[in-house]
């Protein structure tokens with residue numbers, strides 16, 4: 001029996017750098033794209049996939065659509081040549097509206113086997129888009145969605161960001177509503193954070209405060225639920241059956257393997273990441289920035305942390321079966337969270353409420369403190 005696997009391909013190229021971005025992506029490197037495809041092909045070919053078959057493939061970045069249909073198709077073929085892909089696999093590429101608007105190119109990608117697009121919309125307001133360094137407009141978002149539908153993509157996700165500089169709740173509501181009007185199957189909504197080292201960090205005082213961001217978050221959950229999008233993870237919402245199968249692997253301790261500089265893996269019991277170094281990667285130097293054989297204790301911590309990010313929460317019986325340990329030591333704390341409105345109980349499962357998600361780092365931190373030492 002083959003084990004299911006998620007394959008992640010990192011594309012570290014963007015047209016220009018957004019002011020808030022701390023992903024590994026480089027602007028103005030178009031001349032290196034072909035060499036990058038060759039280097040990825042080599043890395044895929046030298047990997048031992050035996051015993052696995054991919055049921056999700058995800059091209060993330062950076063801006064995968066910036067590579068263009070020809071290179072993306074070549075890469076997907078290289079993945080297929082290296083590892084079997086199940087017939088119903090979810091095959092996603094991330095796209096920016098300015099480089100995913102040609103129906104013919106998108107139709108070619110659909111024919112090549114891609115069946116899901118994750119489109120970086122971020123805002124419906126051109127001034128907001130400009131202020132955060134995005135290269136696209138709302139008109140291009142609309143064109144891109146139409147082109148994707150015309151090309152036969154029936155699984156489309158939109159990424160949005162709330163808490164943009166100077167943004168108020170009413171403006172965010174408008175953005176959300178405009179996104180829903182485009183009819184996506186899935187929405188990811190993230191609160192903007194000013195990460196040190198990004199241009200945004202120097203003007204972080206222009207961002208709405210924590211309370212305003214919290215209001216936007218709670219509004220998001222209510223609004224999207226009312227429009228038929230079920231929250232299934234802290235920041236992710238989907239029509240029934242349209243949850244991201246690839247991202248669910250990360251949150252349910254599934255196996256996944258990443259390719260390209262900056263990509264992370266959890267494969268054959270080892271957690272590792274490739275160094276964020278495009279030049280070294282192109283030279284064929286495979287430099288790991290971290291590697292860790294996961295211990296049972298690591299897995300327990302991870303399971304608690306990740307299960308509570310999911311709206312369905314955790315199942316104490318699964319904990320006991322998976323780790324052979326009683327769940328009882330966690331119950332008094334979870335019951336206190338429940339009394340305070342941060343957690344809830346459903347059919348034996350324990351989950352955080354949207355209010356609980358707002359303070360999930362503290363809640364998970366306290367739970368981890370309760371983990372018994374080995």
Ligand code: SF4
Pocket residue numbers: 013014015016017018021022023025061062063096120
């Ligand atoms: S498009 Fe995405 S990856 Fe590229 S710079 Fe902007 S936020 Fe970063």
